[in-house]
Amino acid sequence: xxxxxxxxxxxxxxxxxxxxxxxxxxxxxxxxxxxxxxxxxxxxxxxxxxxxxxxxxxxxxxxxxxxxxxxxxxxxxxxxxxxxxxxxxxxxxxxxxxxxxxxxxxxxxxxxxxxxxxxxxxxxxxxxxxxxxxxxxxxxxxxxxxxxxxxxxxxxxxxxxxxxxxxxxxxxxxxxxxxxxxxxxxxxxxxxxxxxxxxxxxxxxxxxxxxxxxxxxxxxxxxxxxxxxxxxxxxxxxxxxxxxxxxxxxxxxxxxxxxxxxxxxxxxxxxxxxxxxxxxxxxxxxxxxxxxxxxxxxxxxxxxxxxxxxxxxxxxxxxxxxxxxxxxxxxxxxxxxxxxxxxxxxxxxxxxxxxxxxxxxxxxxxxxxxxxxxxxxxxxxxxxxxxxxxxxxxxxxxxxxxxxxx
Numbered sequence: 001x002x003x004x005x006x007x008x009x010x011x012x013x014x015x016x017x018x019x020x021x022x023x024x025x026x027x028x029x030x031x032x033x034x035x036x037x038x039x040x041x042x043x044x045x046x047x048x049x050x051x052x053x054x055x056x057x058x059x060x061x062x063x064x065x066x067x068x069x070x071x072x073x074x075x076x077x078x079x080x081x082x083x084x085x086x087x088x089x090x091x092x093x094x095x096x097x098x099x100x101x102x103x104x105x106x107x108x109x110x111x112x113x114x115x116x117x118x119x120x121x122x123x124x125x126x127x128x129x130x131x132x133x134x135x136x137x138x139x140x141x142x143x144x145x146x147x148x149x150x151x152x153x154x155x156x157x158x159x160x161x162x163x164x165x166x167x168x169x170x171x172x173x174x175x176x177x178x179x180x181x182x183x184x185x186x187x188x189x190x191x192x193x194x195x196x197x198x199x200x201x202x203x204x205x206x207x208x209x210x211x212x213x214x215x216x217x218x219x220x221x222x223x224x225x226x227x228x229x230x231x232x233x234x235x236x237x238x239x240x241x242x243x244x245x246x247x248x249x250x251x252x253x254x255x256x257x258x259x260x261x262x263x264x265x266x267x268x269x270x271x272x273x274x275x276x277x278x279x280x281x282x283x284x285x286x287x288x289x290x291x292x293x294x295x296x297x298x299x300x301x302x303x304x305x306x307x308x309x310x311x312x313x314x315x316x317x318x319x320x321x322x323x324x325x326x327x328x329x330x331x332x333x334x335x336x337x338x339x340x341x342x343x344x345x346x347x348x349x350x351x352x353x354x355x356x357x358x359x360x361x362x363x364x365x366x367x368x369x370x371x372x373x374x375x376x377x378x379x380x381x382x383x384x385x386x387x388x389x390x391x392x393x394x395x396x397x398x399x400x401x402x403x404x405x406x
Contacts, residue, residue, distance in 0.1 A: 005178045007035035012079065012115070014088035014108045015055070016095040017045025019158045020124035020167040024089055025050060027170035028058045034174065039079065040064070041108045043095065067107050076107060080114030085177060088112070089150070090124030090167045093135050099147070100138040118180065122150040124167035126159045144365055146384045150176050187402060188229035193270045194222050195263060195277035195309065197237030199256040203301070204288040211278050212361040215239040217326075218276035220389035222248050228393070233270070235262050237277055256280045256306035263309050264316070272322040272396060275310045276350075278361075282306060314345030322400045324392070325349040337371055347399050348372045350392060356382070370395055 011031055015024045024040075031038045040055040041064040052063035067076065080086075088095065088108070095108070099121075104110050112119060121142070129135060130152060143149055150173050153166045168176075196218020200208040215236060222234045226247040234244070235251045237259065244250060251266075253259045256279050267273055282303035292299070310325045317323050325346040327337040330353070337351040351369040354361075366388045370378040380391045396402070 005034050006031060006181065009036045009181065010082055010084045011036045011038050011177070012083045012086040012111060012117075013038055013040045013055075013059075014086060014091075014112070015040060015042045015046045015050070016088065016090055016092045016108065017043055017048060018090040018092050018124045018167070019049060020090040021046055021049040023167055023170055025054050025058060027087075027089055027173055028055055030170050030174045031177075032059060034178070037061070039082070041079070041111050043106050043108050064107050064111075067110060076110035077114045079111050081116060083115060083117045085117050085120065085180065086112065086115045087120040087122065087150075087173065087177065089120075089122035089173055091121040093123075093125045093129045093132075093138075096121065096123060096135065096138050096142065100141040100145075118148060119146075120148040120150055120173075120177065120180075122168050122173050123152050123165075125165050126157050127161050127163035127165050130163075130165040143387070144382065144384050146386045148176075148180070184227045185229045187225060187397070189231075190225075190229075190272070190402060191231045191233070191270045192225050193233045193235070193263065193266050193273040194218050194225075195235045195237075195259060195273075195275050195279070196222070197239040198278050199237050199259055199280045199306075200254050201256065201280045201283040201306075202287055203284050204290065204292045206291055209280060209282075209284070210238075211280070213237070213239075213278035214361065215242070215277075216364070217366060217385050217389070218274070219244065220385045221274055221276060221392060224386070224389040224393050233266050235259055235266070235277070256283060256309075260307045260309050260312070263313060267313050267316060267321075270321065272324070272400060273313055274324040274392070274396070275313070276326050277309075278328065279309060280306055308344070310340075310344045310346065314343075317345055322347045322396060324396060326352065328352040328354065330354055334369070334371070337369075341371055341373065346373075348395060368392075372399075 013028055015021050028038055038059040039061050055063045098109055150168045152164050153168050154164045155166050156162050157165055197215030198211045198213040200210045202208045222232045226232045226245045232248045234248050238254055251262050283306050285302040285304045323346050327340055327349055329336050333351050333353050337349050341349045349371050356367045365382055366385045367382040368380045380388055
């Protein structure tokens with residue numbers, strides 16, 4: 001790995017109580033040689049396998065082993081905000097279980113819960129522990145929370161057994177970390193339009209029609225693209241207060257009509273568009289300037305179709321532009337999504353289903369099916385919407401030929 005590939009990156013290395021902790025010293029050395037500033041956090045049991053002095057010597061930084069140092073408080077919040085990335089290597093079955101449940105009984109776990117940066121884990125345990133249903137369950141849970149997994153490797157284990165459970169070699173972990181940061185810059189120069197959130201269609205000054213969309217999926221896509229260096233333009237429906245990267249240009253809108261006109265004005269300058277918003281299909285034909293009064297037992301509303309944003313952009317799309325659509329269906333979803341894909345001139349479509357547990361509006365997780373123009377599909381299992389966003393962005397990069405290989 002080229003020296004300087006992690007220049008000026010701030011990395012937390014978490015070390016738990018495993019015989020594989022000796023590899024963490026090699027990883028610390030590789031990270032420092034690659035230009036990173038490394039701060040090590042150890043669980044109390046990790047000290048039985050390797051000393052804090054080893055890490056402080058290798059990193060030229062103090063090592064954190066307790067929440068308190070004498071009468072001084074080690075701020076886990078400050079450390080969590082400091083880092084560009086956190087890697088727990090080795091991550092034992094015990095620490096993974098605590099991460100999955102939010103259990104905090106040491107400095108490392110407190111830092112994990114405070115970290116706003118990407119978190120990676122490199123598990124290390126014996127074969128039967130790795131294969132145990134509880135470990136599998138905990139791994140799925142923390143990955144759904146957005147934690148990145150460095151795959152275990154196969155070989156001779158501390159028990160004398162041979163199989164999966166070995167912590168990945170330090171060089172392999174370093175490669176994945178470097179790859180993460182390179183991906184963050186792989187889309188510099190690309191401009192991407194995203195629509196997200198619901199729209200509101202006003203009936204009168206105090207009432208409107210809308211849907212439960214929170215915009216979480218579209219916002220996750222915007223953040224993912226911005227982290228990779230893309231110039232992101234997010235047209236966002238009314239979702240309340242959200243915390244967004246300062247690198248993202250946000251255009252607040254309310255109605256489907258506003259979203260339509262903003263999309264049309266921005267798309268010609270874009271390399272791609274991702275239509276993730278839950279846009280109302282209908283809007284009141286007549287808006288009442290005054291609050292509608294109660295009159296009788298029924299109220300009849302006449303609605304008209306809104307303009308189809310994806311359809312219009314599909315007609316505008318040039319050969320060097322790419323367009324991704326979303327479909328949320330309750331019945332015969334694949335057929336409906338395929339029809340939308342063809343009709344709207346999309347490059348691929350993301351099919352959601354409200355019938356899937358853990359998917360749909362107002363959830364932090366999602367499960368989708370990517371449907372391509374050539375008829376192929378890619379099933380994305382249930383995971384955090386941030387992780388699903390990465391899969392969708394990867395597919396866009398593949399379709400557009402933007403993918404950067406190491």
